[in-house]
Amino acid sequence: MNIAIVGTGYVGLVSGTCFAETGVNVTCVDVDVDKIERLRNGDIPIYEPGLDEMVLKNVKAGRLKFSSDLASVLNEQEIVFSAVGTPPDEDGSADLKYVLQVARTIGENINRYMVVVTKSTVPVGTAAKVRKVIQDEIDRRGVDVKFDVASNPEFLKEGNAIKDFLSPDRVVVGVESEQAKKILSRLYKPFLINNFRVIFMDIPSAEMTKYAANSMLATRISFMNDIANLCELVGADVDMVRAGIGSDTRIGRKFLYAGCGYGGSCFPKDVKALIKTADDNGYSLEVLKAVERINERQKGLLFEKLKKAFNDGCTERGKTDGVALHGKTVALWGLSFKPETDDMRESTALVMIKLLKDAGCIVRAYDPIAMDECRRRVGDTVIYCRDMYDAVLGADALILLTEWKEFRLPTWGVIAKAMNRHLVLDGRNIFDAEELKDAGFEYHCIGK
Ligand code: UDX
Numbered sequence: 001m002n003i004a005i006v007g008t009g010y011v012g013l014v015s016g017t018c019f020a021e022t023g024v025n026v027t028c029v030d031v032d033v034d035k036i037e038r039l040r041n042g043d044i045p046i047y048e049p050g051l052d053e054m055v056l057k058n059v060k061a062g063r064l065k066f067s068s069d070l071a072s073v074l075n076e077q078e079i080v081f082s083a084v085g086t087p088p089d090e091d092g093s094a095d096l097k098y099v100l101q102v103a104r105t106i107g108e109n110i111n112r113y114m115v116v117v118t119k120s121t122v123p124v125g126t127a128a129k130v131r132k133v134i135q136d137e138i139d140r141r142g143v144d145v146k147f148d149v150a151s152n153p154e155f156l157k158e159g160n161a162i163k164d165f166l167s168p169d170r171v172v173v174g175v176e177s178e179q180a181k182k183i184l185s186r187l188y189k190p191f192l193i194n195n196f197r198v199i200f201m202d203i204p205s206a207e208m209t210k211y212a213a214n215s216m217l218a219t220r221i222s223f224m225n226d227i228a229n230l231c232e233l234v235g236a237d238v239d240m241v242r243a244g245i246g247s248d249t250r251i252g253r254k255f256l257y258a259g260c261g262y263g264g265s266c267f268p269k270d271v272k273a274l275i276k277t278a279d280d281n282g283y284s285l286e287v288l289k290a291v292e293r294i295n296e297r298q299k300g301l302l303f304e305k306l307k308k309a310f311n312d313g314c315t316e317r318g319k320t321d322g323v324a325l326h327g328k329t330v331a332l333w334g335l336s337f338k339p340e341t342d343d344m345r346e347s348t349a350l351v352m353i354k355l356l357k358d359a360g361c362i363v364r365a366y367d368p369i370a371m372d373e374c375r376r377r378v379g380d381t382v383i384y385c386r387d388m389y390d391a392v393l394g395a396d397a398l399i400l401l402t403e404w405k406e407f408r409l410p411t412w413g414v415i416a417k418a419m420n421r422h423l424v425l426d427g428r429n430i431f432d433a434e435e436l437k438d439a440g441f442e443y444h445c446i447g448k
Contacts, residue, residue, distance in 0.1 A: 008035060088272060222292075332349060334367055425445075
């Protein structure tokens with residue numbers, strides 16, 4: 001079976017490589033000639049555990065190829081996936097220019113039956129637009145070629161993408177013909193080993209499923225963050241509450257961790273886009289609007305706690321909020337939006353760095369992987385440290401934003417010696433309050 005994946009971003013590269021792993025001949029296509037050249041030389045532009053080796057292995061086996069010219073490889077394919085970016089427009093809706101450009105190229109060059117599958121997260125109705133663009137080009141050329149469109153949203157998580165792809169909980173496929181269903185069933189057959197299911201449905205439902213799934217997960221997180229903030233006020237412990245409610249199988253244990261807000265390329269963008277789709281249809285998604293507001297507030301919560309810790313300790317009369325922070329040194333542990341990735345899109349760290357800099361703080365930052373990415377985004381406004389212990393040198397506070405494994409069991413004695421003030425703010429509730437207290441630290445976390 002020959003397939004092409006257009007777009008070598010996160011989803012495209014992982015999907016293409018994993019399909020090749022099942023024995024399919026995959027051509028990954030991208031208009032970025034430099035990127036394709038780099039990929040051909042084994043230079044993988046994203047950080048994802050296990051991806052480098054898998055790309056190299058499949059390239060060597062001749063199952064994975066790269067091309068910057070869709071037109072020249074198009075008619076060798078049975079299936080063409082479109083996994084190009086859909087960046088948010090100013091108004092929050094997904095910008096479809098790349099998706100429709102791919103459709104145009106297909107329409108201009110197609111001369112055999114194939115299934116054109118959209119894998120990017122796109123609003124309901126996009127497959128119909130893709131179909132129209134392809135058909136218009138075919139009509140313009142005056143040829144008679146049949147094709148099908150389909151929707152196959154991707155649910156993989158960064159940092160766990162290969163495992164998610166190769167052992168998915170489910171695969172959702174929206175189709176409009178039996179022929180497309182048969183072809184896509186065959187492609188996903190190698191995954192059937194783990195009892196996993198391909199759920200076929202109509203195309204609009206498949207398109208909606210992705211938004212609804214991400215919005216539901218974001219809702220769970222914002223709900224727990226809201227509950228966490230209330231726990232603090234009434235003397236409850238959100239981690240106990242999580243354990244208590246998560247054992248109800250109707251609720252389940254996953255995605256109930258309170259923290260300093262969700263980020264990444266999906267949740268913020270998809271929640272915004274779904275709100276916009278509803279607004280465009282004259283309906284207001286009230287729950288999701290609150291989910292978004294709570295998340296924004298949560299990203300600034302640790303800064304509020306920091307301000308409070310400093311102003312509380314300030315006896316001078318007339319000192320206004322935040323003034324006490326001026327000139328203080330703050331250590332940040334974790335810059336990526338979650339562990340095991342260098343991705344900083346919508347990360348709490350970006351919000352925190354801005355708040356700290358605006359308050360006149362000196363920021364000493366450390367992340368196991370995302371330092372270059374951070375430099376690219378905020379330049380030299382922060383001090384990039386060698387390691388987690390270097391970051392706390394002379395610091396008046398330590399703030400943990402991302403729960404990388406290496407941060408979980410620090411040697412507090414060494415940190416106490418290095419820090420100027422023994423203040424720790426834990427945005428992911430990973431430290432042991434007793435241990436910190438014994439080591440002489442003032443400790444604040446979320447929801448207890
Ligand atoms: C998410 C979806 O999980 C995935 O199915 C979809 O395809 C893309 O979006 P991803 O953005 O890679 O994946 O990361 P995920 O692990 O879901 O985490 C998203 C954010 O939520 C992170 O900032 C994380 O810290 C936060 N989070 C997650 C919480 O705050 N609490 C939780 O309980 C879980």
